[in-house]
Amino acid sequence: MELSHRSTQFSTIMQGAKKxxxxxxxxxxxxxxxxxxxxxxxxxxxxxxxxxxxxxxxxDYLITxxxxxxxxxxxxxxxxxxxALPSSNAYNGIPDQSTWNLSPDAKYVYFCANxxxxxxxxxxxxxxxxxxxxxxxxxxxxxxxxDVSKYGIIFAGAQKNIGIAGATVxxxxxxxxxxxxxxCPSILDYKLNLQNNSVYNTPSTFSxxxxxxVFKWIxxxxxxxxxxxxxxxxxxxxxxxxxxxxxxxxxxVFPKDRSRxxxxxxxxxxxxxxxxxxxxxxxxxxxxxxxLKGHRSVGGIRAxxxxxxxxxxVEHLSNFxxxxxxxxxx
Ligand SMILES: *Cc1c(COP(=O)(O)O)cnc(C)c1O
Numbered sequence: 001m002e003l004s005h006r007s008t009q010f011s012t013i014m015q016g017a018k019k020x021x022x023x024x025x026x027x028x029x030x031x032x033x034x035x036x037x038x039x040x041x042x043x044x045x046x047x048x049x050x051x052x053x054x055x056x057x058x059x060d061y062l063i064t065x066x067x068x069x070x071x072x073x074x075x076x077x078x079x080x081x082x083x084a085l086p087s088s089n090a091y092n093g094i095p096d097q098s099t100w101n102l103s104p105d106a107k108y109v110y111f112c113a114n115x116x117x118x119x120x121x122x123x124x125x126x127x128x129x130x131x132x133x134x135x136x137x138x139x140x141x142x143x144x145x146x147d148v149s150k151y152g153i154i155f156a157g158a159q160k161n162i163g164i165a166g167a168t169v170x171x172x173x174x175x176x177x178x179x180x181x182x183x184c185p186s187i188l189d190y191k192l193n194l195q196n197n198s199v200y201n202t203p204s205t206f207s208x209x210x211x212x213x214v215f216k217w218i219x220x221x222x223x224x225x226x227x228x229x230x231x232x233x234x235x236x237x238x239x240x241x242x243x244x245x246x247x248x249x250x251x252x253v254f255p256k257d258r259s260r261x262x263x264x265x266x267x268x269x270x271x272x273x274x275x276x277x278x279x280x281x282x283x284x285x286x287x288x289x290x291x292l293k294g295h296r297s298v299g300g301i302r303a304x305x306x307x308x309x310x311x312x313x314v315e316h317l318s319n320f321x322x323x324x325x326x327x328x329x330x
Pocket of ligand 1: 038039040041042067112114115116136137138139157160
């Protein structure tokens with residue numbers, strides 16, 4: 001844990017982690033990998049500071065939930081933000097691309113690949129012509145294969161699917177490196193960090209070590225394809241119970257945009273939803289299932305099916321959901 005970040009031992013760990021990530025996502029040669037700090041939230045600032053170089057630069061943001069909303073708010077500090085989705089858009093799906101208002105001269109199009117709180121996931125890659133796509137994959141990285149060549153920047157905090165808090169992965173196409181605004185803090189400057197092999201300052205060495213163990217574990221499981229198949233199976237187990245519950249459980253996300261990773265849902269029923277949701281959480285807790293409470297901003301229940309959650313564990317939850325429904329539905 002106390003290895004120097006400049007030691008050959010740590011350097012071997014970091015090179016190994018980069019290679020494993022490159023193998024797992026088939027990252028093309030013209031993309032660089034950075035291991036930074038500051039989480040997904042740090043990248044909300046890093047992206048505009050590295051890409052919105054000229055005054056008046058425009059960036060398109062697709063707001064589909066609270067994480068992309070937060071990123072947009074941060075982006076507004078550094079560039080002219082165009083909110084490209086229709087204003088009628090609620091956080092329950094992704095409006096058809098024909099309704100988007102993309103700017104031809106945008107520096108990038110930004111979206112959150114999986115809205116962790118609202119449970120909205122992109123299952124397609126938007127058509128943006130020559131405008132680079134920047135995406136936040138904090139909550140679905142390595143839960144399925146990705147065609148990296150379609151993106152300009154992919155970033156993700158490690159703590160949800162690929163390790164513990166502390167490290168942030170940035171995968172960046174090399175022509176997007178080297179344009180930071182003069183006031184960009186050094187620790188967020190992609191070029192400076194790249195030139196210094198992600199050790200311009202001390203990275204979160206232990207988190208990077210853990211991340212590499214997770215990469216090796218994912219490889220052993222069969223890679224991103226296998227994680228993708230598992231994620232389909234796991235999410236189907238939960239959505240099937242919701243959809244066959246005659247409204248006892250309900251989700252407000254359009255089925256086509258439902259997340260495979262984070263499933264927020266509510267409980268209807270005549271006993272009162274708040275009462276039943278609390279009871280659900282208490283009983284789940286007694287059976288060893290924790291962290292099922294919905295995010296404080298939305299309430300309800302949320303099943304987060306990150307890579308570390310097994311199919312067996314999800315079966316345990318879906319069986320409990322069925323039992324609970326049978327006991328409480330009128
Ligand atoms: C958790 C999360 C973040 C925030 O990550 P931090 O590491 O806390 O900054 C950003 N985006 C998404 C999609 C997340 O799920």
